[in-house]
Amino acid sequence: MLRTLLADITLLKVDAIVNAANNALLGGGGVDGAIHQAAGPELLAECRTLHGCNTGEAKITKGYRLEAKYVIHTVGPIWHGGNLHEAELLANCYRNVIKLAVEYKLHSVAFPAISTGVYGYPKEAATKIAVESVRNVLRELNYEIDVTFCCFSEGDLQRYRSYLTQYPF
Numbered sequence: 132m133l134r135t136l137l138a139d140i141t142l143l144k145v146d147a148i149v150n151a152a153n154n155a156l157l158g159g160g161g162v163d164g165a166i167h168q169a170a171g172p173e174l175l176a177e178c179r180t181l182h183g184c185n186t187g188e189a190k191i192t193k194g195y196r197l198e199a200k201y202v203i204h205t206v207g208p209i210w211h212g213g214n215l216h217e218a219e220l221l222a223n224c225y226r227n228v229i230k231l232a233v234e235y236k237l238h239s240v241a242f243p244a245i246s247t248g249v250y251g252y253p254k255e256a257a258t259k260i261a262v263e264s265v266r267n268v269l270r271e272l273n274y275e276i277d278v279t280f281c282c283f284s285e286g287d288l289q290r291y292r293s294y295l296t297q298y299p300f
């Protein structure tokens with residue numbers, strides 16, 4: 132099931148929250164900073180053992196002081212105008228997060244709007260990629276999981292809602 136919510140992702144009680152990280156996986160601003168702040172220094176210590184992450188890929192850690200059991204870290208593309216495989220890389224983030232969630236047999240996962248903050252990805256296009264890539268990979272893997280698109284602004288919430296209403300399946 133896919134749903135949207137206006138919330139601070141660090142407060143969600145789900146099996147895994149997704150972090151929109153950078154290649155170093157050593158923290159940063161935005162949602163990454165908020166997740167590290169809420170999870171505590173143990174998260175950074177585990178991240179150090181992962182030796183970074185390529186753009187479009189995903190790595191899992193424990194959630195430590197978060198309500199979520201796990202954090203799945205993924206690295207979205209920086210928007211450079213659309214000709215540097217940004218769409219494919221962003222779709223890979225969603226796909227690879229879901230693949231890890233399936234591998235760990237998770238029942239619920241919450242995504243932020245990856246790449247649409249500091250990394251500058253156009254929001255409308257990013258919403259479509261988020262919803263369609265999650266749907267496609269779940270269909271391919273024939274797996275049921277509760278997916279929350281956790282929005283951090285009214286504008287994002289409206290965008291996800293209207294996309295899901297317009298394209299319900």
Ligand code: AR6
Binds near residue numbers: 159
């Ligand atoms: N809960 C939910 N969503 C949030 C939260 C929160 N607490 N805080 C921010 N957002 P961004 P990016 C939303 O910039 O564009 C970091 O420094 C935010 O409103 O966090 O992928 C990393 O270390 C936006 O919709 O991630 C990287 O260097 C979305 O999360 C870089 O930023 C993503 O915004 C990654 O940039």
